[in-house]
Amino acid sequence: MAKPRTLRKTSRSDEVAQLLMDAIAAGEFEAGGRLPSENALAEEYGVSRSTLREAFKKLEQMGAIYTMHGSGSYVRARSEAAPGEEPRLERAGRVVSETFSLDRFSVTEYLDARLAIERTAISLAIDRMDDADFLTLKRILDQSEQEGCSVEEYIELDCKFHRELVRASKNEFLCLFWSHLEPCLREQQRRVVVIPGLVEGSKNKHHQLYDALLQRNKKEALAAYEAHTSTILGRFFTLASESYSSEGQKQE
Incomplete structure (x- = not known):
């Protein structure tokens, strides 16, 4: 039995969609071919079938795969394009590559590093923060409001x-x-800040994290931080889907 792949603590469907897109780009799934069964993929990625279906929907929106009722899900063939039009699979791969990059790093590399640094920092700060640290964070929160x-x-x-x-x-x-x-x-924020409600949601999560730190509650502080960062990958999928759709409309 294959060992389930390890997922970050973010939206599971976003993470699975990213892993599937990487696998398609790497040629692990043949263009035009059928993807493994839902049961097989759910077991491989260690998620439920409902989570896998959510990931499929994200990839369908980007044109990377399509589903035939009663038959399964298929990787979009590179040849499926009108004359002079960029093949859908290639366009989806390019959009993902362009969207899921920050500076010279991939978004997933950035998230791995960021989560490692901030989780550790929060765990240490719980016991080491002094009044000046709390005052500094409070001033930042007040300025943002x-x-x-x-x-x-x-x-x-x-x-x-x-x-x-x-x-x-x-x-x-x-x-x-x-x-x-x-x-x-900074680049991440500039890219995703256009998403409605993002700024207000970010402010609320900052306040929740600050309150947990103030109470020196490590469990609540880490939970607030996880909630704050869990939607980052999903925001990039939103951007990728919008970019893919926008480019498709221009080609039509």
């Missing part, structure tokens, strides 16, 4: 909040690692 705070100003405040959170760990190595990662966070 001020009327007239622009999107660009909020992006900088968001980066500052996470930077100060890592600094509160009192670990110089983590701070050094974060300094190299922060440009990716």
Whole structure:
């Protein structure tokens, strides 16, 4: 029995969709061929069939696969394109490649590094934060709530909040690692901030995380952080789907 693949603690359907897209791009699933059964893929990725179906829907929206009722799901063949039109599978792969990149890194590489740094920082900060650290974070939260705070100003405040959170760990190595990662966070925010409700949702999650830190409740703080970052991959799928659809409309 194959060992289930390890998924990050983010939206499981987003993670499975990304892994499937990577597998298609790598040629693990033949273009024009049928994908393995839902049961087989659900077991391989260690998820439920409903989660797998959600992942399939994301890939269908991007034109990477299609489903035939009673037959199964198939990888879109590269030859399925009108004269002068970029094949759908190639277009989907290109859109994913362009969308799921930050600086010279993939979004998944960025998330792996970010989660490792901030989870560790939160665990350490719970015991090491002092009044000055709490005051700094509170000031950032208050500034983000001020009327007239622009999107660009909020992006900088968001980066500052996470930077100060890592600094509160009192670990110089983590701070050094974060300094190299922060440009990716800034680019991530600029890319996804167009999604409706994102800024307000981010503010709420920051407040929840701050409250848990203030209570020095490690379990609640980590849970709030997981909730804050769990939708990041899904936001990039939203961008990829919109980009794919927009390009398709231009070609028609």
